[in-house]
Amino acid sequence: MQTTRNLCHLTRFMLRRTVATTTNETTGSAGGSAGGTEQTTHFGYQTVKESEKERKVHEVFQQVAQSYDLMNDAMSMGIHRVWKDIFVERLGPEHGMRLLDMAGGTGDISFRYLKYLANKPNPKQRESHVTVSDINQHMLNVGEERARQLGLTVKQLPNASIDWQCADAEKLPFKSDTYTAYTIAFGIRNCTHVDKVLSEAYRVLQPGGRFMCLEFSHLTNETMQWLYDQYSFQVIPPMGQLLAGQWHAYQYLVESIRRFPRQDQFKSMIEQAGFSHVSYENLTFGVVSIHSGFKL
Amino acid sequence: MANVRCLQKVIRLQKFVLPINVQNCWLAITVNTPAAVYKLQQRSLCMAAYSLRRGYASNSDNLDEFRAREEQRERERDAAEKQAQKATQGDAGGGGGVGGSGTSSGEEQSAKQAKVDGIRIRILDAALLHVPELGWTKQAIVQGAEDSGFPSVVHGMFPEGGFALVSHFNGKCNAELVQSLQLQTDNGQKEVGDPLDFLVQAVRQRLTMIEPFKKQWPQAMALIAQPANASTALAQVLTLVDDICYYSGDRSVDFGWYTRRIGLATILKMTELYMLQDTSPGHAQTWEFLKNRMDEAVQLQMALAQTEGMTQTFQRSFNSAFITARNILGLGYSRH
Numbered sequence: 001m002q003t004t005r006n007l008c009h010l011t012r013f014m015l016r017r018t019v020a021t022t023t024n025e026t027t028g029s030a031g032g033s034a035g036g037t038e039q040t041t042h043f044g045y046q047t048v049k050e051s052e053k054e055r056k057v058h059e060v061f062q063q064v065a066q067s068y069d070l071m072n073d074a075m076s077m078g079i080h081r082v083w084k085d086i087f088v089e090r091l092g093p094e095h096g097m098r099l100l101d102m103a104g105g106t107g108d109i110s111f112r113y114l115k116y117l118a119n120k121p122n123p124k125q126r127e128s129h130v131t132v133s134d135i136n137q138h139m140l141n142v143g144e145e146r147a148r149q150l151g152l153t154v155k156q157l158p159n160a161s162i163d164w165q166c167a168d169a170e171k172l173p174f175k176s177d178t179y180t181a182y183t184i185a186f187g188i189r190n191c192t193h194v195d196k197v198l199s200e201a202y203r204v205l206q207p208g209g210r211f212m213c214l215e216f217s218h219l220t221n222e223t224m225q226w227l228y229d230q231y232s233f234q235v236i237p238p239m240g241q242l243l244a245g246q247w248h249a250y251q252y253l254v255e256s257i258r259r260f261p262r263q264d265q266f267k268s269m270i271e272q273a274g275f276s277h278v279s280y281e282n283l284t285f286g287v288v289s290i291h292s293g294f295k296l
Numbered sequence: 297m298a299n300v301r302c303l304q305k306v307i308r309l310q311k312f313v314l315p316i317n318v319q320n321c322w323l324a325i326t327v328n329t330p331a332a333v334y335k336l337q338q339r340s341l342c343m344a345a346y347s348l349r350r351g352y353a354s355n356s357d358n359l360d361e362f363r364a365r366e367e368q369r370e371r372e373r374d375a376a377e378k379q380a381q382k383a384t385q386g387d388a389g390g391g392g393g394v395g396g397s398g399t400s401s402g403e404e405q406s407a408k409q410a411k412v413d414g415i416r417i418r419i420l421d422a423a424l425l426h427v428p429e430l431g432w433t434k435q436a437i438v439q440g441a442e443d444s445g446f447p448s449v450v451h452g453m454f455p456e457g458g459f460a461l462v463s464h465f466n467g468k469c470n471a472e473l474v475q476s477l478q479l480q481t482d483n484g485q486k487e488v489g490d491p492l493d494f495l496v497q498a499v500r501q502r503l504t505m506i507e508p509f510k511k512q513w514p515q516a517m518a519l520i521a522q523p524a525n526a527s528t529a530l531a532q533v534l535t536l537v538d539d540i541c542y543y544s545g546d547r548s549v550d551f552g553w554y555t556r557r558i559g560l561a562t563i564l565k566m567t568e569l570y571m572l573q574d575t576s577p578g579h580a581q582t583w584e585f586l587k588n589r590m591d592e593a594v595q596l597q598m599a600l601a602q603t604e605g606m607t608q609t610f611q612r613s614f615n616s617a618f619i620t621a622r623n624i625l626g627l628g629y630s631r632h
Contacts, residue, residue, distance in 0.1 A: 090455075094438055094448040180447040208446035277412050277453055294453060296415055 041192055044255030050192050057190045058136060060249045061105075065138040067244040068106055074243055075236055075250075083288050084185065087214045088112040090281070090290055091181060095159065096126035100179040100204060102169050102197075103187020104132040105139030107146055109214075114152055114160055122159055131163045131179075133172075134187075140164050170196040177206045185214040189260040198273035205295045211275055216257040217266075217282070217289035224285055232257070263289050359549075416453060418444050420464040427509055432458035432516050459525045462516045463532065469505040470536045476501065477543040484543055494544045496590050499564055500583055502536070503571055507579075513572055527624055534621035537561045554614040555597060563589045 039050050048056060064071065072080050088109060093099070093116045101110045110130045117128055134140050144164055152162065167173050169184070169191055182201045191197045201211050219225040232254040240250030261269065263280050266289075270278045275293030282289050381402075423440025430436040434457045438448045454460035477498060481488060488494045506513055520529040537560045546556060566589060571582045 090452070091449075092434070092451055094451070097447070097449060181449050206447055208441070208450050210449045210452050276408055292452060294412075294450060296412060 042256075042259045044252040044259070053192045054135075056252075060252055061136045061190075062138050063246050064244060064249050065105075065136070065142050067246075068139070068142065069108075071240060071244055071250070074239055079284065083214065083283055084108050084112060086283060087183070087185060087212070087290055088116055090292070091183065091210070091212055093117050093120075093128070093181075095120065095122045095124070095128055097128050097181055098179045099128075099130040099181045099183065100174070101130055101132050102182060102184040102201070103134055103190070104183075104185075105134045105136065105143055105187075107132055107143035109183055109185050110143075110162065111147070111150060111152055114157065114162065117160055118157075125159060128160045129163070130160070131165055131174075133165045133167045133169075135166065135168050137166050140166055170200060172200045172204055174204045176203045179204050180206050180209045181212070182209065183212045183214070186216065188213055188215055189256050194261075195269060195273065198270060198275075202274045202295055207295055209295045211270065211291075211293045211295070213266075213270075213291045214288060215260065215266075215291070217260065217286055218262050219286040220282065221285060228287065263291075266291060363547075412453075415444075415446075417464070419446065419450065419453075420461060423461055424465060427461065427512055431512050432461050432519060434458065436461060456525065458515075459519045459522070459528075462519050463525070463528055465509070465516075466529075466532050469502060470532060470539070472505065473498065473502050473536070474539050474543075477540065481543050481545075488543075488545045491544045491546070492590060492594065495540060495560060496586055498540045498544070499560070499567060499586060502540075502564070503568060503582070504579075506568070506571070510572070513568075517568075517572075531621040531624040533561050533564070534618055535625055535627060537564065538618065551611060552597070554611070554618075557618070558614070559593045559597065563593060 040047050041050050041053050042048075043053050043056050061068075076083075091113070093113050095117060097117075099110070099113055101107075101113070104110055110132045113130055132140065132143060134143075147162065165173070169187070170193055182205055184197070184201075188194060188197060198211075205211065219228055236254050237247050237251045241247040244250075260266070263282065263286070267278050267280055270291060270293045273293075274295065276296040278291070278293040280289050280291045419437065419441050421440070422443040423436045425443075426436040426439040430439060434451055434454075436458070437451045437454055437460065441450045442448060478484070480486075509516070519525060534557070537557045541553075541557050541560060546553070548556075563586065567582060567586045570585045571579060574582045576582075
């Protein structure tokens with residue numbers, strides 16, 4: 001009974017969704033021709049005005065914030081935890097580091113960073129710091145709640161402080177040369193101007209600071225890419241609808257992965273922002289990729 | 297009919313290939329049986345072989361000339377390559393690059409790379425000072441980075457951790473040794489009095505450089521032995537041994553080239569291991585151990601030289617090890 005009802009909801013929703021997307025496209029194109037001078041960008045496979053993209057992304061994450069972690073586990077079958085573990089291990093946190101975790105939302109990277117430091121001896125009693133920053137306050141709220149549950153608040157951590165700040169990656173409110181490490185995990189593809197994000201990252205980093213980015217990327221093997229495409233487009237949006245009640249949010253997610261530049265292209269974008277010794281490492285055949293650069 | 301046409305073709309070919317010999321021509325004109333044609337061809341082959349052998353006689357003077365000629369050609373080729381590279385870089389810089397990244401030309405890239413390499417060397421040199429207390433570890437690199445004024449996060453530039461320090465140290469010592477050998481032998485030109493003693497002295501000099509880090513050297517050797525690092529470590533040892541043998545005056549082109557270098561590498565590693573547990577004053581026992589191993593090696597080589605049976609396969613496999621070592625380290629064959 002329940003499943004048939006769900007299926008009915010699903011089919012009705014799919015019909016509504018297809019109608020919605022077509023209307024979106026028509027309004028998008030009409031808007032584009034009316035305000036002819038404004039730049040357009042991609043929002044998944046749609047074309048939208050640049051000013052609109054930020055709002056649409058905001059909407060997406062507002063809707064998914066509550067079930068974000070659950071959906072991550074379901075979609076990647078738990079592998080995302082391993083990816084994030086490897087990411088923090090590559091960073092190799094040391095005591096005294098000041099980390100800016102951009103698009104840090106629910107705090108996965110920051111909590112791992114703090115746990116890594118807690119397991120490391122601190123003979124010189126150095127103070128470390130992490131600033132969790134996200135453009136969406138709802139995601140930060142979820143993150144703060146998780147921190148409380150895990151016991152990683154300011155009161156309970158020796159020699160480490162954590163700060164929550166709502167900020168736009170393209171216009172950071174932090175002073176230049178104040179952080180030693182900048183990480184952005186699964187966030188950079190949602191930004192409208194990736195080059196601005198990169199140059200802001202360059203600005204807030206100290207000389208010698210490290211930029212690290214964990215992001216979905218392109219597979220090296222064509223057959224595997226096809227399999228991955230099938231999984232992404234046929235399984236993930238329905239899963240999103242069933243588990244979180246969001247179809248087009250997850251449709252946007254899998255589309256935005258395809259629109260992101262390839263590993264080498266992104267590497268040269270990082271180099272153009274001024275970083276040196278830029279390299280990337282593919283995980284899981286290229287499903288995700290860790291890009292790293294230094295401000296030297 | 298067919299025979300005559302065949303004969304005419306052979307005559308035409310011979311005129312192009314061989315110096316014209318009256319006897320040959322007479323043979324060609326007067327004879328028209330297959331047997332005689334065959335004899336003609338035999339003689340022409342003999343003439344060809346003789347002229348070839350005259351050009352490439354294999355006595356030692358010609359070999360030196362040959363080597364000198366080849367080295368000269370290699371130098372010219374390197375110079376031509378550099379010219380070509382500069383020309384293409386100039387074109388790329390003028391054209392504005394490919395794919396929209398118009399800012400970085402080839403020269404800018406290499407300047408950036410040089411800057412990054414300089415910083416790496418600075419950090420590793422500073423880190424070496426911390427090895428006695430922290431060992432060959434990531435911690436030492438972090439300390440070195442902080443001493444050089446960089447935040448601790450730059451240890452990410454050395455993903456192989458402690459081994460980056462070990463290979464940097466080895467590379468530094470090898471370069472120092474090669475410089476000293478160059479001075480001693482006037483850049484390979486001067487004759488060395490006693491090659492064996494020269495080898496012993498070179499190995500002794502190289503091992504003495506390890507003394508400041510003797511306590512942590514077992515850890516370094518363990519890092520070298522790890523499979524992930526083995527290729528770079530092997531490449532460093534083989535190039536070192538190659539350089540020592542070259543400056544000792546070894547210009548051989550026979551199989552002894554391989555046996556000498558591999559023998560020396562074995563002796564070097566054995567003496568290094570022995571030195572780690574040697575407590576005698578001034579490592580006197582180590583140097584005695586070294587001398588004994590060298591004598592043994594000489595005896596072994598004499599025994600090997602008497603047996604002829606090293607086959608092509610062995611030669612090729614040894615050769616490939618050295619070429620691979622050079623390629624891994626990115627070193628060419630030019631010694632200038």
